[in-house]
Amino acid sequence: MNVAPSDDLRDPSSLYFQYDKVRRSIIASYWLVFFLALPLWWNTTSIERLPLPSSNVHAQHGRELRLPVKIALDPAFGSIASSVESELRNVIQQKHQTPPLDVSIFVGNEQGGWYDEDVYAVKPGETGMVLDGRRLGFPKDHLTPSSLAQTLSSLILPYSAKQEHRVAQYSPRFRLAFTLLNEDASAGQTVTGWDILDAIDRHISPITSAVSVLHNFTIESQVQFHAPLAFEPKPLEDGTFGLTPEDLTIFVNSAEWTLSSSSSNDPVLHFVLFVPSLSRRPLVILNDDGTPSTSNAFLIPQWGSIVICNLPPIPNEKWLSNSDLMTPFSAFSHQLSALLGIPKLPSGIKTSPSTSSLSPWQIDALLRHRMHEAVRRTKDTLLSTVQLVQQIPNMPVDAKAQSDVQNALSALDAVWDSEGGKAFNLTDMLGNSARALTSSQRAFFHPGMLALLYFPAEHKYAVYTPLFASAVIPLIATAIREFLAWRRQRREAVNER
Amino acid sequence: MFLSFTATLTKAWSFFLILWLTSCLYVSGEYHEHETEVKDFFQRNGSSTHTNNWAVLVCSSRYWFNYRHMSNALGMYRTVKRLGIPDSNIILMLADDSACNSRNKFPASVYANAGRNLDLYGSNIEVDYRGYEVTVENFLRVLTGRLPESVPRSKRLLSDSNSNIFVYMTGHGGNEFLKFQDSEEVSAHDIADAFEQMWQGGRYNEIFFMIDTCQANTMYSKFYSPNILATGSSLEGENSYSYENDHDLGVSVIDSYTHYVLEFMENVNKTSRLTMGDLFTSYNVPKIASHPGIRSDLFPRPLGGGEALHDYGRGSGWRHPGEWVGREQEKSKKGSEALITDFFGGVVGVDIEEDTSDAHHTEASSDSVPKERTKAEKKGVKASPYLAQRTTKTRSWINLKELRAWSSFLIVGLLVGLVWARQS
Numbered sequence: 001m002n003v004a005p006s007d008d009l010r011d012p013s014s015l016y017f018q019y020d021k022v023r024r025s026i027i028a029s030y031w032l033v034f035f036l037a038l039p040l041w042w043n044t045t046s047i048e049r050l051p052l053p054s055s056n057v058h059a060q061h062g063r064e065l066r067l068p069v070k071i072a073l074d075p076a077f078g079s080i081a082s083s084v085e086s087e088l089r090n091v092i093q094q095k096h097q098t099p100p101l102d103v104s105i106f107v108g109n110e111q112g113g114w115y116d117e118d119v120y121a122v123k124p125g126e127t128g129m130v131l132d133g134r135r136l137g138f139p140k141d142h143l144t145p146s147s148l149a150q151t152l153s154s155l156i157l158p159y160s161a162k163q164e165h166r167v168a169q170y171s172p173r174f175r176l177a178f179t180l181l182n183e184d185a186s187a188g189q190t191v192t193g194w195d196i197l198d199a200i201d202r203h204i205s206p207i208t209s210a211v212s213v214l215h216n217f218t219i220e221s222q223v224q225f226h227a228p229l230a231f232e233p234k235p236l237e238d239g240t241f242g243l244t245p246e247d248l249t250i251f252v253n254s255a256e257w258t259l260s261s262s263s264s265n266d267p268v269l270h271f272v273l274f275v276p277s278l279s280r281r282p283l284v285i286l287n288d289d290g291t292p293s294t295s296n297a298f299l300i301p302q303w304g305s306i307v308i309c310n311l312p313p314i315p316n317e318k319w320l321s322n323s324d325l326m327t328p329f330s331a332f333s334h335q336l337s338a339l340l341g342i343p344k345l346p347s348g349i350k351t352s353p354s355t356s357s358l359s360p361w362q363i364d365a366l367l368r369h370r371m372h373e374a375v376r377r378t379k380d381t382l383l384s385t386v387q388l389v390q391q392i393p394n395m396p397v398d399a400k401a402q403s404d405v406q407n408a409l410s411a412l413d414a415v416w417d418s419e420g421g422k423a424f425n426l427t428d429m430l431g432n433s434a435r436a437l438t439s440s441q442r443a444f445f446h447p448g449m450l451a452l453l454y455f456p457a458e459h460k461y462a463v464y465t466p467l468f469a470s471a472v473i474p475l476i477a478t479a480i481r482e483f484l485a486w487r488r489q490r491r492e493a494v495n496e497r
Numbered sequence: 498m499f500l501s502f503t504a505t506l507t508k509a510w511s512f513f514l515i516l517w518l519t520s521c522l523y524v525s526g527e528y529h530e531h532e533t534e535v536k537d538f539f540q541r542n543g544s545s546t547h548t549n550n551w552a553v554l555v556c557s558s559r560y561w562f563n564y565r566h567m568s569n570a571l572g573m574y575r576t577v578k579r580l581g582i583p584d585s586n587i588i589l590m591l592a593d594d595s596a597c598n599s600r601n602k603f604p605a606s607v608y609a610n611a612g613r614n615l616d617l618y619g620s621n622i623e624v625d626y627r628g629y630e631v632t633v634e635n636f637l638r639v640l641t642g643r644l645p646e647s648v649p650r651s652k653r654l655l656s657d658s659n660s661n662i663f664v665y666m667t668g669h670g671g672n673e674f675l676k677f678q679d680s681e682e683v684s685a686h687d688i689a690d691a692f693e694q695m696w697q698g699g700r701y702n703e704i705f706f707m708i709d710t711c712q713a714n715t716m717y718s719k720f721y722s723p724n725i726l727a728t729g730s731s732l733e734g735e736n737s738y739s740y741e742n743d744h745d746l747g748v749s750v751i752d753s754y755t756h757y758v759l760e761f762m763e764n765v766n767k768t769s770r771l772t773m774g775d776l777f778t779s780y781n782v783p784k785i786a787s788h789p790g791i792r793s794d795l796f797p798r799p800l801g802g803g804e805a806l807h808d809y810g811r812g813s814g815w816r817h818p819g820e821w822v823g824r825e826q827e828k829s830k831k832g833s834e835a836l837i838t839d840f841f842g843g844v845v846g847v848d849i850e851e852d853t854s855d856a857h858h859t860e861a862s863s864d865s866v867p868k869e870r871t872k873a874e875k876k877g878v879k880a881s882p883y884l885a886q887r888t889t890k891t892r893s894w895i896n897l898k899e900l901r902a903w904s905s906f907l908i909v910g911l912l913v914g915l916v917w918a919r920q921s
Contacts (some may be wrong), residue, residue, distance in 0.1 A: 034521075039852040095552060105608055165546060169657050229582075230767070248847040250767040254583030255621075262585060285849060299848045301546045302659065384697035392690055440772035447643045450634070451690055457902065469910070484918065 022484075027478050034475070047394060050402045053409060054386040060412055061383050065375045065419065066102045067368050067426075070157055073124045078107045080084075080145045087149035092157060100372055117231065118426065120156070120361070122148070132352040151346065155361045158343035159369055166301040167341035168267060170373055171315070172434060175268045176204070176336070177260035177304075178221040180320075185225035188314070191275045194320040196221045202322070203329040207336055210358045213427055214370055214434075215340070220261060227257050231310070233280055241276070242286040243308075248298055251306060269339055270304030271332045275311070277334035282310035297331040305335035342366050346359045367426050374433040375415060378408055381440040395451040404443035411436035501696035504896030548659040550842060552577045552587045555636060557677045559593040565739050566594045568609040569667040569709055569755040571617035576762045577663060580841040588639055588654055590626040592668075592678055602745055609751040609759070611743045625652050633683045640664075640691040642700060644725040658699040659709045663707070663840045667755065669877040672733055673719070689719040703796070705773075705840040711736045712920045714790035714820055726773065726796040726835065730754035731787035732820055738786045753785050765837050773835040774802015782814030794823030801834035 012018050073081050085105040092101060125137025129151065136155070138148060168174070180194050200219060208217045230253040233241040243251065250270075252259075260268045276283040285293040285308070297307040309326040311318070337344075342358065343365050345351070351359050385405060389395050412430040418425065443449075520723070554577070556570035574589050596607050596618045606616045626635060638644050639654050640748030656662055669676045673685040688706075695701050706727040708716050722729060730752070731737040739749035740756040751759075761779045765771055775799065780789045793800055800806060810821050836842075 018632075165659075165846075169659075245847070245849075246768050246847070250581060250842075252581075254581060254585075255578050265650050265653065265655065267655075293849060295849050298847075300548075301846060301848065374779065383699070388694055388697055390695070445642045447638070447645050448645050450638060450641065451687075452897075454685070456686075457899070461902075472910060473914055473917075476910055477917045480914050480918040 002086075020489075024482055026480060027475075029403075030475055031479065047396045048398055049389070049395070050397045050399060052389060052397060052402060052405055054390070056406075056409055057382045057386045060409065061379045061493075062103045063379075063416065064100075065415070066100060066371055067371070067419065068102045068104065068431075069433050071105045071152065072108050072119050072120045073102065073105060074121070075107055076124045077122060077143070077148075078141070078142065078382065081105055081107050083145040084148050084152075085146045088152055091149055091153040095157060100368070103156075122152075129349045130352050131337075131349060131361060134360050136361075148360045150235045151349070154346040155349070156365060156368075158346070158362075158365050159341075166299060166338055168302045168339050168375075170370055170437070171267045172396060173218070173264075173266040174219055174340075175260065175264065176208075176219045176271065177268050177271075178219070178271045178332075179259050180221075180273045180275070181227040181257065182222045182223075182225045182275045182277075183227055183280070185276040187318055189278045189311070190225065190317050191223075191309070191311070191320055192317050194225055194273070194325060195322050196325075198322050199325040199329045201305065204336065205331040206357050207333055207340070207342070208264075209365065210363055211340060211342065213430060214367065218264070218266065224257070227253070227274075229253055230255070233276075233283055235285075240292070241280045241283045241284065242290075242292065242302075244286050245288055248285065251298075252300070252303075268304075269336070271336070272304070272306045273309050273328050274306060275309045281309050285309075297328075297335065297462065299338060302339070305332055307331050332354070340366075341369060342354045365424060367430055371415075371426075371430055371433045374430075374437040375412070378412060378433070378436040378440045381437075381444050382408060385440070385444050392451045396448060398446075398448045401443045401446040401449055404439045406448065408436045408439035408443065411439060498726055510861070546659070547661040547839070548846075549656070550582050550586060550661050550663070550840065551654060551656045552582050552663040552665070552841075553590075553639065553654060553814050554587065554591045554629070555664075557590075557592050557631060557666065557675055557683075559678055561593075561595060561598050561600050562748055563593065563669075564607075564746065565751050566667045566669075567591055567593065568607050568617055568751050568772045570665065571607055571622075572609050572751065572759045573665045574622070574753060575617055575619075576759060577797065577841050580762075580838065581764065581767050582663075582841070584623045585651065587623070588625050588634065588652070589623065590631045590639075591624050592628065593832070594627060600747075601745075605891070608743065608746070609756070611741045611750060613743065613745075623651065629678070631677060633677050633681050633687070636677070636683060637687060637691050639689075641694045653801055654700070656700050658702060660701050661703045661705070661840050662701050663705045665707045666716075666896045667709045667711075667752065670708075670712060670716065670874070671713045672712050675708070675710055675716060685716050685719040688716065690723055692720060692725060693722045696724075703835075703839070707758070709737055709752050713737060713754075714788075714792075717790075717792050718822075720792070720795060723795055725795065725844040726800075727790075727792040728777065729790050732790065732816075735787050754789060756789065757781065757785055762837075762841070765841070767838065767842055769836075770837055772801025773837060773840075774800040774806040775836060778805040780801050780809075788816060788820055788918070790820030792822040797830065798829065798832045798835045799830040801836070 005007055016022065073084070077084070082105075085103065088105070091104065119134070121135045122136055122138055124140045126139065128139060130137040136151075138151070178192060178196060178200070180196075180354065182190055197201060200221075204219070208215075229251070231250060233243055233247065236242050257269050259272065284299065285295060287293050297305065299305050309328060311324075337358075343362050345359070345362065351357075382405060385401075389397055397474045415429055415436065418429045418432070540660065552573075553572050554570045556566045558566045570589065570591060574587065578584065595601060596605050603613065605618060606613075607618045609615065609617055626639075636892060639652070639771060642651060654662070666675060674682040692704060695704075701724070703724045703726070706717055706720075706725060708727075709730040711718070711731060711734060712733050713731050714730075714735045717727035719724075731754070738753050739752040740751045741749065743750045757779070758776070761776055777789075777791055779854070782788055791800075802809075806827075809824075874881050
């Protein structure tokens with residue numbers, strides 16, 4: 001049945017919203033939004049990864065720090081200067097595969113006009129080897145090139161691998177916590193306090209001020225009246241009590257002793273003066289073979305030091321005076337030096353009475369050692385940063401981390417510059433190397449560098465597919481259909497013509 | 498019209514499914530290759546020279562019915578503390594506070610056994626991260642040390658290159674993931690990457706990783722950094738079960754694997770010479786009701802445990818050939834055996850100071866070895882061009898793979914659109 005075309009049933013293509021032009025522009029606008037949104041999507045889902053100067057880091061990693069050391073021999077030793085120099089180089093070479101020092105020896109004395117703060121002088125002396133400032137008095141009668149070279153090397157490079165594990169890792173700030181522990185005050189003969197301020201002034205301050213270029217110290221102290229041990233000391237036949245070497249490793253009862261306030265993130269070095277309970281005195285340290293040791297102090301590597309205080313019979317309450325603290329605090333000061341890495345003077349060498357307890361030879365050796373450590377750690381940290389960023393594609397690198405890496409590199413450059421430069425200054429160089437280390441550490445541990453959570457590829461598809469497939473497929477399909485319709489129309493138009 | 502549309506959609510979906518499955522295959526293949534490379538590279542001998550111990554103990558699940566996970570973590574906390582790790586060196590993360598839950602009939606107490614003999618909460622406990630602070634992000638930040646300046650000392654893992662770290666995790670997990678709270682997951686890749694960042698940053702000497710969850714052994718399968726010893730409670734596809742109920746509390750009080758580990762640990766004291774091998778050989782499959790696994794291929798020291806360890810994973814209850822990655826390397830390892838107290842204990846060595854100025858120093862520990870060697874080894878590892886080579890390779894791989902996946906995605910979309918357009 002044919003129905004005559006009426007006004008009610010119009011051709012769809014004549015409807016306003018079905019005009020080809022309108023329909024196509026609607027579809028096109030969808031595509032437009034889609035394409036405009038793409039950069040936004042890309043921007044919001046990508047991770048900010050600024051470039052790091054990795055080639056520079058790799059180049060820096062290859063460089064080794066060699067610090068110049070100048071030694072002036074008194075004209076009296078002029079005849080053996082060259083053999084001392086070669087001998088000294090040999091000795092240093094044997095100790096280290098890559099010599100960390102650039103030693104040069106020349107002949108001259110103060111009158112000769114070379115006088116310079118950083119030059120070490122060797123002069124003839126009368127009795128024994130004596131250090132006075134940067135001058136070493138060496139007796140002429142024992143003089144051979146090798147003995148002088150040995151002495152010099154033990155002074156300018158005193159570090160051996162054996163002691164290294166005790167030294168605390170470098171930190172610009174340290175907290176020293178002094179604790180007086182009564183094992184059990186209720187047993188009687190309690191130590192109620194100590195003259196800590198005087199003792200610190202006398203024994204600790206000389207050391208802390210000598211290394212003040214390197215570290216900043218905060219000191220805290222406390223007295224405790226109940227600090228039980230976690231084990232029973234072994235009673236000995238003569239009525240004393242013994243601590244076996246095994247006991248020493250578990251001496252610190254960390255579960256029950258509070259040894260330092262946790263108010264800052266600085267590393268803490270602990271110094272404990274332990275007063276045994278009345279029923280367990282005297283408490284002695286035993287050697288491996290079970291005989292009592294002459295020492296009553298021991299050191300826990302990188303942690304701190306413990307001194308056991310065996311007092312003679314005392315009244316029921318006692319205040320430890322300056323003279324009582326003499327022995328324990330001289331042990332503390334030795335151990336603080338050991339923990340900070342201040343080298344001991346080789347045996348047989350004395351300091352002249354006029355100088356302070358630490359000679360410039362020791363401090364310089366420490367500075368050089370710390371500088372090497374700082375430079376090595378900086379190089380390692382920078383390399384690790386660059387490698388990790390390469391290795392973990394999700395790890396963000398923001399402007400802060402980037403600038404920290406650059407700061408570390410420029411501080412390292414400053415170190416290299418002053419190493420070869422004329423104006424060589426140990427303290428400046430130390431400042432630069434410390435700055436390099438701090439910046440590189442800050443870059444590595446920058447909170448923004450946390451790699452985003454790992455999403456396996458299948459998770460990505462699982463999220464994107466249901467979200468986008470249902471939206472994209474009709475869009476694509478209509479686009480294709482419109483394109484085909486447009487082509488058909490054009491062909492028809494051509495045919496008609 | 499509508500019907501045909503849905504029909505094509507179903508068709509499209511099957512396309513996507515195939516696409517997705519192939520991409521999964523790519524992903525899993527890549528990591529196996531990477532693992533063996535690393536395995537070969539780190540087969541070297543070393544020894545433990547640590548000066549401090551740290552522990553990170555994580556209970557990642559909330560709610561009262563997960564009481565047992567909290568007591569797992571608290572049981573470990575009690576053990577490491579008893580063996581000499583101070584509170585300042587323990588990071589304890591508890592995702593919920595079952596002790597103060599209103600359903601707890603014994604308020605302020607957490608028990609790990611049906612008789613309620615030992616209160617794990619006790620009077621001296623320091624929870625560092627609790628409740629909603631226990632997130633994947635915080636966990637990874639604690640490990641990698643990337644914390645904001647304002648975070649206090651007690652919430653930081655301030656370890657260094659001389660630290661041995663014990664990491665214990667418990668919660669609900671699955672194949673290569675562990676659920677945190679009820680909202681997020683940490684994957685095996687995340688932990689492996691975090692450990693690598695710790696290694697590069699000089700934040701550990703050795704790590705002992707222990708995990709008690711379902712399919713726990715998958716969690717350590719992605720590790721690739723050196724000096725890590727790992728153990729888990731159950732195989733892939735296997736559940737980890739609870740040990741017992743307390744009828745007054747009305748919930749399970751502890752997981753089986755952790756219960757037996759803790760039971761073994763009760764025999765260990767601060768100066769014990771028991772080895773990791775002794776711990777592993779104490780695993781009893783019929784009792785634990787799941788198959789615990791070990792991974793020691795990244796760990797350079799021998800595990801100890803004597804003859805019994807050779808038969809680990811063989812015998813009654815075990816599936817052939819047991820779950821031990823690194824069994825082959827074990828025979829060729831040299832150095833001091835890994836003691837339990839290396840990871841659970843306090844200090845290792847003490848130097849006695851003589852009063853006289855030319856002191857001689859006694860080493861209290863017999864097994865400490867010059868530091869130089871370990872240092873040199875570490876440096877060698879870092880400086881090796883090998884790492885850089887491998888990483889660049891992996892990276893271009895991923896890009897290529899993603900590009901391929903997306904382009905195939907587009908092509909399939911176009912094809913489907915074309916077919917549909919033709920039909921209508």
